[in-house]
Amino acid sequence: MLSSTATAFEIIMIEDDLGHARLIKKNLERAGICNKIQHFDNGQNALDFFFNEDNNMDADKLLVLLDLNLPEVDGYEILKRLKSNPKTDKIPVVILTTTDNPREVDKCYELGCNAYVTKPVEYDNFSEAIQKLGLLLAIVKLPNVKHD
Amino acid sequence: MGKPLKVVKYNSQSRVYYQLLMITVLFMSFFGFSLFLSGAFNKVKTADDKLVKEYELTRAYRRLYVDLLNMETGVRGFQLTGSQALLEPYTKANAKLTNDLDLAKEKAKETPGEYQQIEHWEDSIIKYASLLDAQVSNKNSYRDAIPSAADLIEQKQSMDLLRNEIGNRINSKLSDIEKNYVENNKLSRNYSIAIILGNVLFLGLCVAAFMFILRRERALMLADERIKKSETLYRTVLDAVNDGVFEYDIDTQNIFLSQAHQNSLGYDFKASGEDVENYSHHIHPDDMPKFAEQITAMIAGERNSYQTELRLMRANGEYVWHMSRTFSLKDSTGRITKIVGINVNIDEQKKREIELEHLNAELETFTYVTSHDLRSPLVNLKGFSKELQFSIKDLDKAIDNIANNIGENNKKQLNEIIHKDIGESVNFIISSVDRMDNLTKALLDLARIGRYEIKLENIDVKQLVETCVDSLGFEIKENNIELNIHDLPVIVSDKVALTQIFGNLIENAIKYRREDVASKIEVSCCTGPSEYHFSIKDNGRGIDDADKGKIFELFRRARNVGQVRGEGLGMAYVRATIRRLGGDIDFTSTVGEGTNFIFTIPKKIITSETKAKTVALVSKENIEA
Incomplete structure (x- = not known):
């Protein structure tokens, strides 16, 4: 089903809360997203991954799930770096965070994030949000890859 | 306070100017008067000198005249008697004649026209004198000599001519002198009068000037004294x-x-x-x-x-x-x-103000950050509790699969552990997390009011309240609530904030109505000098006096809320929002009769732009730090 169209990309999850990371993974799986998920619990490690010259990652086949509150380098910084570098600016970035402050939402969109999802405490909502996100990822990916 | 400093018009410059002017006027008048006096004096003196000269000349003429008369008289007497004694007047006069003639000539020199006159007379006098001399010497030589008739006639003619001319001259001179004397007298009298008048006038002027200066000095002295007095007072007050x-x-x-x-x-x-x-x-x-x-x-x-x-x-x-x-x-x-x-x-106030600003900013940052950071573990708690529930279901299935292999007692025991112990614990965890989540959300909302940036605009409050009521339309219709919106003003305020305030208060009035009476809600406003008083009055269940303090407190509710659901957040939120707009809220209530909420909104919202910015900036820095 969905997985057939979605297998093409790898999900980079940058999330310092291991519990959250686990829950996100579980829910994505429940939504039928079986893509490879690479997890970083530290902003600096994630940056190292994106901007390491030796890394022969395929930017066209990546999607980023990004938390904002991160140790060392925060989510804004990562978003800024990703969107200001021609090598990575086409990678779709979905902000997934507890903050729903309008100011911070605006700031993320200003910096060029592709979607902003709030983590609801209510588990049903949370899993629904993650699963919807999975659907979104499956749909959104194709035009984005061909873009430019 | 301004008064003593204002007395600059009494400055020394104008004072000097006035006095200088006065002295100049005095000096000028004195100088003018002196000029006039010396002119008048010269005139009188000249006239007098002239008169003296005229008089001396006339006297010289008169001497000549007398000499001639004496000579004639002497010669005549001598002629008639031959007596030498009678000839004496002639001899004496004849001896003086030359002298007197010279004297007259000299005096006449100073008067134009007179000298020619004398010279004219001199010829006649010399001729006449020689005539007489001839007669006398003739008589001396010849005792009985009688002058010829022709000689006598000639002598008489000469004498008459001289006597007439000189006599007339003397007479006219005398009458001139008399006239001039009267004139001079008049002149010198005028001169005296002028001196007296002038002196009187001058003295008057001096007195006037003196009086003027005296008065002015007195006024200045008084003014100075006043200035000094008020200056002293001013300084004393300043120092005090x-x-x-x-x-x-x-x-x-x-x-x-x-x-x-x-x-x-x-x-x-x-x-x-x-x-x-x-x-x-x-x-x-x-x-x-x-x-x-x-x-x-x-x-x-x-x-x-x-x-x-x-x-x-x-x-x-x-x-x-x-x-x-x-x-x-x-x-x-x-x-x-x-x-x-x-x-x-204002050091104390200012320091407190700064401290307060920092505290506020810190508090806001604290509430804000913790609200988020608190929610983060909640996501896990809730998430994994749910996962546990999934696991319980999975476990149920697994037990069902092996149910036949384990004893009935074991199965019952397992079920009890799984559903009663684990399941109940998980349910408690989940409901507590829900409550915790609601509380943090409420804290977040309250914290956001402080950070909320007020946008001022003209608001037709009546229209705004009608919009609020429309969104509650279903509840109002369903419960047959009578809602009256009276005249409400157009004010300058924040639309979002006002909508929330009215929305919450009207919603509460609906929520806490009494089921046994027809509900009635009134929204009205009265305008104060610097604020508006809005009133939302209901005939609901009312608030007990004991709960009065609780109403606006976070997470607390009145005792008689019954089955109406609520978190105890609405009124705390409403009050915080009203205070953010610079107003306040209070209410009067009687249990079983109704409640009247009255809140004020200032006509001029005093949320200083700079203050809001400072707070926002400080809290932002704190977040970023």
């Missing part, structure tokens, strides 16, 4: 008030600091004051540019007064916050001469 007063004299560049001001700053500059250079060193360098700019603007006359907060350095180097109110003083010509200011020590 605790607030520092400073006075900057633009001309002398001197700065006067009141004693209290010096004391409070720990300085002692003496009364002579300070110069600007020194004073400005006392102002905190950060506050100086603004202060200097304002003072410059005031000296340039662009503004009359201004108010600012600035830090002044004490003698020990410590800076103290002052509220500085400054205004300019002008002289009678409109030129700005002084800048006067009052520096009020």
Whole structure:
């Protein structure tokens, strides 16, 4: 089903809360997203991954799930770096965070994030949000890859 | 306070000017009078001299005349008697004649026209004298000699001519002299009168001037005294008030600091004051540019007064916050001469204000950050609890699969553990997390009010309330609630905030109605001098006096809420929002009768843009840090 169209990309999850990371993974799986998920619990490690010259990652086949509150380098910084570098600016970035402050939402969109999802405490909502996100990822990916 | 400083019109310049003018007038009149007097005196003197000369000339003529008469008389007597004694007048007169003639000639020299006259007469006199001389010598030679008739006639003619001419001359001269004498008398009398009048006038002028100067000096003295008095009073008041007063004299560049001001700053500059250079060193360098700019603007006359907060350095180097109110003083010509200011020590307030600002910012940051950071573990708690519930279901299935292999007792025990112990625990965890989540959300909402940036616009409150009511339309219709919206004003405020306030209050009025009576809600407003009083009045269940304090507290509700659901957040939120707009809320209520919520909104919202910005900035920095 969905997985057939979605297998093409790898999900980079940058999330310092291991519990959250686990829950996100579980829910994505429940939504039928079986893509490879690479997890970083530290902003600096994630940056190292994106901007390491030796890394022969395929930017066209990546999607980023990004938390904002991160140790060392925060989510804004990562978003800024990703969107200001021609090598990575086409990678779709979905902000997934507890903050729903309008100011911070605006700031993320200003910096060029592709979607902003709030983590609801209510588990049903949370899993629904993650699963919807999975659907979104499956749909959104194709035009984005061909873009430019 | 301005009065003593305003008396600059009594300045010494105009004083000198008045006195100079007076002296000049006096001097000029004196000089003019002297000129007039000397002119008049010269005139009188000239006339007198002339008169004396005329008189002397006339006397000389008269001598000549007498000489001639004596000579004729002597000769006649001698002729008739031959007596030498009778000839004596002739001899004497004849001897004097030449002298008298010379004298007359000399006197006549000074009077134009007279000299020719004398010369004319001289010929006749010499001829006449020689005639007489001839007769006398003839008689002496011939005792009986009788002069011839022709001689006598000639003698008589000569004598008559001389007597007539000289006599007439003398007479006319005398009448001239008499006339001139009368004239001169008149002239000298006038002269005397002029002197007397002049002196009287001059004396009067002197007295008047003296009186004038005296009066003026007296007025000045009084004014000086008054100035000194009020100046003393002014300085005393300045020294007595605790607030520092400073006075900057633009001309002398001197700065006067009141004693209290010096004391409070720990300085002692003496009364002579300070110069600007020194004073400005006392102002905190950060506050100086603004202060200097304002003072410059005031000296340039662009503004009359201004108010600012600035830090002044004490003698020990410590800076103290002052509220500085400054205004300019002008002289009678409109030129700005002084800048006067009052520096009020607001250090305590200012420090508290800054502290409060920091505290507020910290509190907001704290609430904000914790609201988020608290929610983060909640996501896990809730998430994994749910996962546990999934696991319980999975476990149920697994047990069912092996149910036949384990005993009934074991199965029952397992079921009890799984559903009663684990399941119940998980349910408690989940419901507690829900509650925790609601609380953190509420905290977040409240925290956001403080950070909310007010956008002012014109709001038709009636229209706004109608919109609120529309969104509650279903509830109102369903419960047959009578809702009256009275006349409401158009005000300047924040639309979002007002919508939330009215929305919450009307919703509460609906929620806490009494089921046994027809519900009625009234929204009205009355306008105060500087604020609006809005009222939302219901006939609901009312609030017990004991709950009065609770209503606006976070997470607390009145006792008689019954089955109505609520978190105890609405009123806390409403009050925080109203206070954010600079107003406040209160209510009157009777249980079983109804409640009247009254809140005020100021006509001018005093949320200073700068203050809001500072708070936002500080909290932002804290977040980023």
